[in-house]
Amino acid sequence: MYDALASGDLSPADCKSWLESVVRAELAAITQTRTIARLDPAASAETDRHADWAQAQAWRLIAERGLGASVAPADAETLRGAGASAEAMATLERLHARIVSEILAPAGVATMIAAARAALAPTQPDKAPLLDAPSYMTILQLRKFLIAGRAAAWDAADQMTDPTQNWANDFARSLVASQQLPECFVTARAEAAAHTSPPSSEVVSTPVASPVFPIAGPPPDKFTFDPDLLALVGRINSEPDRAHIKEDSRKQLIAGVKLFMRATGITRITDVEQQHLKYFKGVLQRLPRHYGKSPKDAARSIDEILARADDLPEDEVGLAPRTINGHLDRFDLLLRTAKSENLKVSDSIELGLLRVPETKRDRDKREPFTVDDIRKVFRHTVWTGCHRADRRHLPGSLVLQDGLYWGPLMAAYGGARREEILGLAPEDFCEIDGIPCYHIRDNAHRTVKTLSSERLVPIHPHLIELGLLDHVAERRKARETAIFPELKPTNDTETFGDKIFYNWDRALDIQLDGNPKGLCFHSLRHYVIGFLKGDKTVSEKERRDLVGHVGTDAHDENYDTPTRMWEMLQIVMRLPRVF
Structure with a gap:
């Protein structure tokens, strides 16, 4: 049954040892938590029962559906039918999201690897080298059995029945039934009768945090740092x-x-x-330009992605020199940090030998829209009427005022960056001197690029005529945390712009006859800056204040005052109406 995960370095015996360790540790932690709750209660017994129920349900769902799935409406309906209250379901959803986040976080990965080393190295010293530098697939192996083991431990502790035929869970449950399990399992089984039914209408408090795996052996030296790459990134961040x-x-x-x-x-x-970084640079030069834009890329192997790139036109393959050099700069940070921690990194690495020369001047890297281009784009069905919500490129009578509709319009009337616009919250909209504007600043969903990026942008009258302020008011009334909630990222690698990327790119291709200039969302920013540069009545300082550029010298940065909002509005109104 372990052949399903044979692509990693762990043998079936390794997998069994790791799974047993996970089940034992989790059962011990469950028993300890319940003992503390019984003898030194911080909440009511009913609240503790609710928390246990949510833990068990969350782990079961993750084991069955994977880390990418959420608590589906069908799951919620089934659990409510079994007696779960709305409060209990809310607790389950919060706990489910937290568990997924902790498993995927760099610190969670480092903890898992450390626990696996402790579990396997004492009994299988010849296997320790495999765990000193686990491959990507081995990390996935460890994660699979971590999830299966913890789900099975909670399943056994609460005596929940599970009709699914998941082989990893079935095996984990067989371990639970084994007489070789520690004495704590007997206690957990004896208490199971009190934890069988789903909670109902009682108030549920924040669930008890999942205990961290106990790691065998003495505590780590406080002056010793984990060389794991993700652990290193966690320390840097x-x-x-x-x-x-x-x-x-x-x-x-x-x-x-x-x-x-x-x-x-x-x-x-x-x-x-050095050879690893050289190979990595080669991979970056062979990746599709739009790598990572599709959620499917996360499930594909690097070889599969590179194979797809072989079928693409030459101008669609290879990341930009600036992007590749950015990856190298980040590795320079990693190496410097590791050296500061006295980790033994290679002395032969020379990142300068790998840097890719720029082939264009900065001003030539992105072409701006012309006024004619802009007006052609906004004659697309997204803004004139489409067939239906999932057919935005077919003509019809539906004008859906969502992030895809408003985002490009706001960029064309203010020059803000894509994430600056799409990540706005309702509270970012205000009035200054009676002029409606939006405040580009850090909020709960995203940060801004630099200190100079934080600014107030007056809202163009055309946007007000089209109903932008009404849209914001509706989002505020609905207590939404973003003005475009449908675009909110669902994981750490997504951005607000990812959700409109395909339809926006497709609209450009349709309206601009294949988009031969390679125009993109950022080209709208270049259009605004270029247009205002051509207007001699707009000063350089006023233009910088609108688009969030840093001053040209210390005088600009330290002694200038912001352009008044009334003057900023006059500048924005110089931009031509797009339709």
């Missing part, structure tokens, strides 16, 4: 002196390291050599 680093930059660091691990199989900074 949590350093107090990097608190000013924007969330997008933190996500880029995590995503880049995960891509490197997928491409090379290297998981520790101490194992990285």
Whole structure:
């Protein structure tokens, strides 16, 4: 039955040892938590029962559906039919999301690997080298049995019946029935009768946090740092002196390291050599330009993605030099941090030998829209009327005012970046001196690029005529946290713009005869800046204040005052109406 995961380094015996360790540790933790709750209660017994029920249900759903699935409406209906209250379901959804986040987080991966080393190394020392530098597929093996083991432990502890024929869960349950399990299982089984039915209408408090796996052996030396790449990234992102680093930059660091691990199989900074980075650079030069835009890319192997790239036109293959060099710059940060922690990294790595020369001047990298281009694009059915919500490119009578509709319009009337616009919250809209505007700043969903990016942008009168303020008011009344809630990212690698990418790109192809200039959302920003540069009545400072550019010298940065909102509105109104 372990052949299903034979692509990693763990043998069937390794998998069994790891799974047994997970089940034992989780049962011990469950028993300890219940003992503490019974002898030193922090909440009512009913609240503890609700928390246990949510834990068991969350792990069962994750084991059956995987980490990408959420609590589906059908699941909620089934559980409510069995007696679960609305409060209990809300607790389950919160707990489910938290567990998934913890499993995928760099710290969670590092903890899992450390626990696996402790579980396997004492009894199988010859297997320890495999766990010193686990491959990407081995990490997936460990994760599979981590989920199966914890789900089975909760399933056994609460005596829940599960009719599914999931082989990993079935095996885990057979371990639970084994006489070789620790004495704590007897206690858990004896208490199971009190934890069988789903909670009903009582108030549910925040569930008890899942205990971390106990790791055998003495505590780690506080002066010793884990060389695991994801653990290293976690330390970098949590350093107090990097608190000013924007969330997008933190996500880029995590995503880049995960891509490197997928491409090379290297998981520790101490194992990285020049040839690995050279190979990684080659992979980046062969990836499709739009790699990562499709959710399916996450499920494909690097070889599958590169094979798809072989069928693409040459101009659609290979990441841009700036992007590749950005990956190399992030590895420079990783290596410097590892050296500061006295980790033994290779002395022969020379990232400068791998840098890709730029082939274009910065101003030539993206072409701007012309006024004619802009008006052609906004004659598309997204803005004039489409067939239905899932047929935005067919003509009809439906004008759906969502993020795809408003985002490009707001960019054409203000020059803001894609995420600056699409990630706006209702509270980011306000009035200054009686002029409606939106405040581009950090919010709960995303950060802004730089300190100079934070600014107030007056709303063009055409947007008000089209109903933008009404749209914001509706989102505020509905207590939404984003003005385009349908675009909210569902994981750490997604952005608001990912949800409109396909339809926006398709609209450009249709309206601009294949889009030969390669125009994109950011080209709208270039259009606004270029248009205002051509208007000699608009000063350079006024233009910078509108689009969020840094000043040209210390005088601009330290002594200038922001352009008044009335003047900013006059500048925005110089931009031509798009239809």
